[in-house]
Every structure is written in structure tokens, then in C-alpha cells.
Amino acid sequence: MKLQTLLQYLHNFTPRVTENPTITSIEMDSREVQQGSLFVCIKGFTVDGHDFAEQAVARGAVAIIAERPLTLPVPVIYVNDSRRALAVLADAFYGQPTHHLHLIGVTGTNGKTSTTYFIERICRHAGKKTGLIGTIHMKIGDETYDVNNTTPESLVLQKMFRKMVDADVDVAAMEVSSHALHMGRVHGCDFDVAVFTNLTQDHLDYHQTMDHYRWSKGLLFAQLGNRFDHQRPKFAILNADDAASEEYKKSTAANVVTYGIHHESDIMAKNIEMTTSGTTFQLVTPTEMVEVKTKLIGMFNVYNVLAAVSACLVSNIPLATIVEAIAHMEGVPGRFEVVDAGQPFTVIVDYAHTPDSLENVLQTIRQFAKKRVFVVVGCGGDRDRTKRPLMAQIAVQYSDVPIFTSDNPRSEDPLAILNDMKQGVTEDVVCIVDRKEAITYAIEQAEEGDVVLIAGKGHETYQIIGKDVLYFDDRVVAREAIQRRKEK
Ligand SMILES: CC(=O)N[C@H]1[C@@H](OP(=O)(O)OP(=O)(O)OC[C@H]2O[C@@H](n3ccc(=O)[nH]c3=O)[C@H](O)[C@@H]2O)O[C@H](CO)[C@@H](O)[C@@H]1O[C@H](C)C(=O)N[C@@H](C)C(=O)N[C@H](CCC(=O)O)C(=O)O
Ligand SMILES: Nc1ncnc2c1ncn2[C@@H]1O[C@H](COP(=O)(O)OP(=O)(O)OP(=O)(O)O)[C@@H](O)[C@H]1O
């Protein structure tokens, strides 16, 4: 694509450059630049991309997008906000792919990964070709791609959407984090359906206040189409049992569909019954009432299923197909995942890393636990510090044997994180800084009928200590500990 063709999309800017080189790729990382690239300088949270512009030119960049004056031997186009410009240019460069996809975005503090997985599975069951973007990976059909972020930067997103369109994907489900909404990573994404799961405390390191966090999530609904196009209607799917939905309802021009258990809503779950092997409920829609059976357990999963059902219904998937898909659905990796190595007690690995998710998971376990509940839990470094004492309190309140340990300490001192946790409790709690030792301790203490919850890292296959990313998988560590115990 020619530079001048691309620049036409930056409407608020009159380009002074007259050169018109062919642009072979857009890059935001100088290390990825090749001959013919357009390099976008982004002032980041740790370094300033402008400092790498010279390096980008040396590697073959033929034009630069910048926010501040740079003296370079290639054309430099100045913009007020280069991250925003990146979103516009990436969307244009890849041929505005989301205009050709049925795109479903899911936001909320907890349940995004689960809900997008359920949407993907239902759509596949309905014979659709699917795409998925989220915490665990990106997917086209069965092909998976690694991700650095739950919601990647616009450049990565638009490239992936292009790939999806080229692969004839019908429906793409993606998680939309509050960071992405606030930083404009999803500018240019033409969502058809926007889903809200819930809002509870997290990410106050980034947002500072719950008001800012709630407002950032609301951007997904505020940005959802403002024309009543009969051919391509837009839908906001809101959780009637969460207070934030009232605000989101006001901020969107899209059609609103609500789901819930307690408050009157369009799609409801009634007469919920749960056992250790699954859940059944009556699904009530404005026109039908059907029995739903799922292998999933936990009230939170009923909400996730309702959110997925609502998103699929407005996407014109027949209710009977949806119900059939739900009956076959397995759980999501690292979410309430049972580790069974033949031991006489239950071991569950779960991604709960917020106060609300930890409380939900422990409440679910409590409902079924015959004997003691152990919880091995830590809190991530370089993340919301104020959730640490709250998670500690919840661990103590809902378990018999809480064991505090490290999650991903990142640049923080692991002992300082444990100390923040301990501030939330008055009881003496076992603290074992090494996560492997903590898991092993729990597994060695557990007796027949007990439940051991290993919380916080779920599907993660690494632990970040300082700058080191070390291989670590709670499920493998637990399995090995069980094995060692058996061999004793
Ligand atoms: C705080 C934050 O969100 N940071 C994000 C941000 O990084 P940044 O802009 O600060 O990057 P930087 O390292 O300062 O670099 C600035 C620029 O210089 C460039 N650079 C850098 C080095 C070099 O040699 N050459 C070069 O050109 C970089 O490519 C970049 O363009 O932009 C990057 C690209 O989009 C993101 O990957 C990165 O996410 C980091 C990894 C992160 O941890 N983010 C978390 C907080 C986050 O976003 N989490 C949410 C999930 C929340 C949830 O699940 O609820 C998410 O969506 O992932
Ligand atoms: N609807 C829900 N409400 C509360 N807790 C939930 C809900 N769904 C899942 N959980 C809990 O939260 C954990 C994370 O779930 P999931 O990965 O689906 O959320 P997420 O929003 O994608 O998280 P992240 O922000 O890290 O991407 C689960 O392991 C479970 O403990």
C-alpha cells in the first residue's frame, strides 16, 4: 500500500510530506522493522519508541509516525497521539477486516475468558468457522497463536482479524480488557455484540479508582455503533444483576439484551440445581423455556453461560443448537480444572486472582466439600496492591487451611507481597514463599475427602520472578507432588 493512501485515513491531519513510498508493513517495535516498514513511535510506560526511530530507519523503515520532532532521512508524519494513529493505520492497512466479521467483544472483571470460550464452542457446534482472542491464546479454527496481552495492541489485532477474514472465519469472540479500552487498542474494531460479565475490584494500579475502571469498561458499550442498521444490528448484552449495567445501558445506542438470575431480565436462569458433576437450570427467554444441562459447576459459570447464550441468540444461532452445545461443553483450561492423579482428595487449579473470583470459587467448593478446604494463594507483583489484603481475608474466611505463597512476583520483593497479604488478617497463616513448596505442603497435609484449591495462575505455564520467566505449571507441580506422596 502507498504511504499517501494510508495517510488519507488520518483525517484530523494534513500531511505535509509529499513522498509516496510503498509501505510493506506497519511496525511499532523497531526490532520488527524490515525494508519498507512504516514505523510508529509510541511513548510507552517504560521506554519511548521515538528513541528507536533511528534504529528503525537503519533497519529499512521508509517513513515514521511521531509525536515530537525527529531529524531523519525519511519522511516523518506528525500526529497528536501515535497510539491512536496506529489503530487507524493498522485498520486501514489490513483492509478494515472487522467490517467482514461478526465480532463479539466480552468485557468485565471476571469471566471474560470463560464466556468467550463458551461462545466459541457454541458457534462451532452451530457449524460456524470461529476466531478467538484472549488471555490464553488467539485461535483460528484449531490453530492457536501466542499472545502477550489479553487484548493485544491494535496492530496485532488488525493483523489477526485480516488472517481470520482470509481464513473465512464467520464469528470472532474476543476478550476486551479495560486497559485495551482505555489505551484505544480496540479503536477500529467494528463490534456487533458487546457483552458485560461483571465489575468488581481489580487493576486499581492502572485505573486508580473504581469509577475510572467502570468508566473504561463502559467505553465498549459507548463505542458500539450509533445507527440502527437493520442489516447489521448492534447488541449490548448486560448482566442485570450487576449495578454497573444501568450505566452501560444509558451509554449505548445499541439494542440492549439483559441476562440474570435475580433481577428480571430478558434471558434468565431459574430453578438452578448443582451437584459435583454439573448443573441444570431452566433457561427462560422472551419466547421459550428450555432445560439446560452442563458439566460446569459454580453460580459464576451459570452467569457465564447466560452471557454466552445471550450473545449467541442475538447472533441468530437457534436455541436448540445452543442448548445442545452447552450439554457437551467441557471446562476451560485452568478454570476449576481438577487434577486427578488417583489421590483420595480433590485438587483444583483455578485462575481466581481477584477478591470476587476467589470468593466465588471458594464458596462453590464449600458447597460440596465434605471435609477440610485448603487454599494455596498468592498475589501478582506490579499489580493492584489493594486487592492483596482482601484476597488474604477471603482465603482465611472460606478455607480451613490457608497457605499464602507467591504468584508472579515480577519486579517486587515476594516477601513484601506476602506482607501486604498478611495485613488483611489477624490469624497466623502458613506462608511459604516458594510456590512449588507451598503446593507440595498442601498436598502432603491433605487427607481423604479434603479439597485443595491452588488459586491464581490457572492455565499459566510460567512464573515471573524479577525479569526471569521460568517454566511453572500448577497442574504439573500438583501432579508431581501427588506422585511423590504416593511413592513415600
Ligand atoms: C502497561 C501496559 O499496558 N503496557 C502495554 C504497552 O507497553 P508500553 O507501551 O508501555 O511499551 P514500552 O515497553 O514502554 O515500549 C514503548 C514502545 O517502544 C517500542 N520499542 C521498545 C523497545 C525497542 O527496542 N524498540 C521499540 O521500538 C515498543 O514496541 C513500544 O511501541 O503496550 C504494549 C503493546 O501494546 C503492551 O504489550 C504492554 O502491556 C504489558 C505487557 C502489560 O503487562 N499490560 C497489562 C497491564 C495489560 O494490558 N493487561 C490487560 C489484561 C487485564 C485483564 O485481563 O483484565 C491486557 O489486555 O493484557
Ligand atoms: N462470572 C464470574 N464471576 C466471578 N468469578 C468468575 C466468573 N467467571 C469466572 N470466575 C472466576 O474468575 C477466574 C477467571 O475467570 P476467567 O479467566 O474466565 O476471567 P477473565 O475475566 O478472563 O480474567 P482475566 O482478566 O485475567 O483475563 C476463574 O478461574 C474463576 O475463579
Ligand SMILES: N[C@H](CCC[C@H](N)C(=O)O)C(=O)O
Ligand atoms: N490479566 C491479569 C492476570 C493476573 C494473573 C495473575 N497470575 C498475576 O500474575 O497477577 C493481570 O495481568 O493482571
Ligand SMILES: [Mg+2]
Ligand atoms: Mg481472561
